[in-house]
Amino acid sequence: MKHSINELALFGGQPAFDSLRPISNLLRPDIERFLEYAKTIYDAKQFTNNGVLVRQMEERFSLLHGTRHCIAFCSGFMALMMAMRSCALPDKTEVVMPSLTYRRMADIAAWAGLVPHFCDVDVVSLGMTAKTAANAVNEKTALILGVHPITNLCDIDGLEVLAQEHSIPLLFDAVEAAYAEHKGKMVGSFGKAEVFSLHASKQLNAFEGGYVTTDDDSLAEELRCVRGFGFAGKDNIVRLGLNAKLNELHAAMALACIDILPAHISQNRARHYAWQQTLADLPSLTLLLYSDTEPRGYKNVLVRCEDSWPLSRENTLHILHAENMLARPYYNPPLHESSSKLLTVCNTDLSATEKLTTQYILLPSGDFVSEKDIAVMGKLLIFMQQHAEEINRRIKEDNS
């Protein structure tokens, strides 16, 4: 507990934590379970190329999401790139996507041969809606990428109607909404396909990895084909492909994580609830709440800095980083500001995006954060608010 601002790590005090408290989930499954799966690699003498564990993992995920197919990839990046390319209408060029999203999304589209056409998001849900997406749909649209925001879901029903009306395929990026439900149905089964990441920072940790779920048999076949150099059977290349295969070590890790998924979601829920309790005393930081009627993954802790929060976001982050809290700004800068090297289209109103990109902070969460840590972090934030005037003065002095 700090008593004066000199005790803030930014001003030379002892950091609140002696090791990092990240925003990444970094789920550590049971090592014995992982080793059990890894023994399969030794028994089968197979490290990759659609091995036993990859197939087992794909089966588990398609059961979990209630889809006919799950196709594993070496990363969420590659899963998105391949899914965008395979889902897009062949004679069109643009993909409609929010600007307020993952910082590499425009690059992924470019690798897939598509031009991002940015749309705005809803100011409350932070997700795109049929209305914001419709502003960017035109005769060049090859694909709508429905991206779920970081807590709840985007306008699934509205986007499905919009896509259907225009006969444009709809792909969901469900990386941040994994294991949520919409109207009693698991995310994974909406649109033409949905994409997930298994990067260590996400809900389930495969070291690196990703996957696509779909009910479309021919899309699934095409994705399996492209991730393995375009081979359809031995010595027979039928289309342009590459290597986007998930290896067996990573699949073993994913399986060990799936085994503890329900327990892990409960832990994340408890952490999120602890944040909610802690921040209840701090109305100037508003925690985005998860739906209380439908299942969610509870991985992310996102707060909005209200006008009454007396520190700038930049200074808030500086202070927290010094305390070993790796808080991050939420999707900042937005893609329409950061993708100048790529061909993009940006001709719709993005005023909500421009407002939201300045307001939000992701706070530490996941496997490295205990409920006790959250109490400490809460107290620190209250301390920062109470001593804001002094802190601002000190920062100004230090900078001059």
Add this chain to the structure above:
Amino acid sequence: MKDDGIECLAFLGGKAQFSTPLHVGQMNLPKWEHFENAFRDVFARRYYTNHGPLAQELEDRLAEFFGVRHVVTMTNGTIALMLAAKALNLTGKVIVPAFTFAATVQSLTWAGVEPLFCDVDPQTHVLTPELVAPLLDDPDVSAILPVHLWGNLCNAEALEELAQRKGISVYYDAAHAFGCTRKGEKAGCHGALEVFSFHATNVFNTAEGGCVCTNDDDIAERLRNLRSSYGRRISVDIPINGNGRFSEAQAAMGLLSFDDYPAIITANKARFELYTELLGNIPGIRILQPVSGEKHNYQYVVLEIDSQVFGLTRDQLIRLLEAENVLARRYFAPGMHRCMPYKGSYPNVVDALPTTDMLCECVMQLSSGQAVSLQDVRVTCELINFIYDNAESLRLRLP
């Protein structure tokens, strides 16, 4: 052995010589205890990816091994090739052999440049300056991408001299060439950069994986930036962001691979020499040999079958061996110029690569790697000798 006549061959209804399949490709497993310890450490450290401590350690050890300034590890060899093309800012066309694995050529297409297919030398199976030179007249050529196929290093000095005269880059696909030398210099030090694959079928195994080696500081930094923001030293200008991250699981495997490397090479060499001894005198079979005095990894056992002399075609021989659970392969048939989408895109080159077409008809690989014992090699060679001895009568029974 098959001394009861050709009916005892599995293809003709006999019992297969091997109860479990023998594969082409290394598939070298570290000792389980080593694997277990390495992963207990990873779990204890709780660092899973994003250029972690093991990835950094592996890069340092690889740089020392290759004798090169920079090693940038990547998700796999194909992604390494794609990001390498972007790091070199390639445009237009790149001269590349069609007699190579799909990844070499596909990486160019993903990077937005066109392959300009070149034929290869019938003896070494790689690009030569003589074959490359005429293609340099094309004004759109921005680089040459030779492949050190089967670990046979290309004539780097001559190729680089040609390229220099034209003011373009040479970079190598060295997927097969881990530890192989030319004039005593290891693959990894040549051209603008060299790309390796650590796929489990290769001698250095990280399950999936790869790396780029370069002595050029700027190219190295562009590669790190293209791979991910994690592990970059400074932020530099790149045309597009990629994702080529290499996990701690892959790095742990790589470090174990290093420990086993000397023993793996010794075992590969013993298998290779036994194959050479037992097959070398069969008419119509040529086993590609490493250049004497150079280091080699002996990861592939590559045969050329002269069907006129041997009495059966390569495909007939493979069919007979497959039935015996010897899963011999025919890398690479057809050549990339005859594969989609290139077949349709460049119809004018389809008939312009006679050596490639010839090799695609006659080259094959025999089983290798840790799972293949010297006794397995002996039995395989006896089988092939038996097949040769009975080629005439077998020909009548084979499609």
